[in-house]
Amino acid sequence: MSDPQDVHNSADEETAGEGAAPAKSGIELAREALAQAKADALKRGTLPGQKRKGNGRVVRVREPGRGGDPKLFGAAIRDLMASRGWEQRAAVGGVFGNWAGIVGAELAEHTRPDRFEDGELTVAADSTTWATQLRLLSSTLVRRLNEELGHGTVRKVKVVGPSSGPRRTGAWRAR
Structure with a gap:
């Protein structure tokens, strides 16, 4: 059984001969590359994220769009969600997490989103009566959900009742 992180070619092992050193795994190669990059940066007198000016002075390089004063956590999360387009999904x-707060405890006990x-919320009910x-x-629920999510987010509520299971094929049967 071979190591899953061992990414060297097994054909190289067979042709390498007995006196040759075994091929290095991918992790070993990555560690060596990182050590070499650190050594090169140390020779230049810089660290990752730093750069030397013409006068020999080390200057910290900032990534674009980063830096400045710290932000409040909530504001930073809102900015991240807006930049990634996650606002509506969140x-x-x-709504799914606060279903009882939106529809009330009694209705939430018998239904779940x-x-x-595409603007359609499917809600499952545990009985045909609650469906x-x-x-x-549903029209009141659409209005309430749009107050929570923003105008026009929910266009329709589709209600699904309990299923009775698959029907038997064939002729009708009398009992």
């Missing part, structure tokens, strides 16, 4: 996740795709109740409240 808001929908918040199942998925959200009917939720269908009657």
Whole structure:
């Protein structure tokens, strides 16, 4: 059984002969490359992220878009989510996590949000009675969800009741 991190070619081992040193694994090669890069930076008198000016002085190089004063955690997370386009997904996740707070404890006890795709929220109910109740409240629920998520995020609520299982094929049967 070979080591999963050992990425050298097994054909090289067979042709290497008995007196030759075994080929190095990928991890060993990466460690050597890192050690060599550190040694080269030390010879230049710099560290990663630093650069020498013409007068020999070491200057810290900042990555673009980074640096400046520290931000509050909440603001930093909001900026990250906005830059990656995750705002709506996070808001929908918040609805799934706070379902009882949005629809009320009694309704949440018998229903659960199942998925959200293309403005349609699918909600599963544990009985046909609760599915009917939720269908009657669907316009109110869409309005309430759009207050939470932003106007136009939820266009439709699809309610799914419990399934009775697959139907038998063939003729109708009397019992």
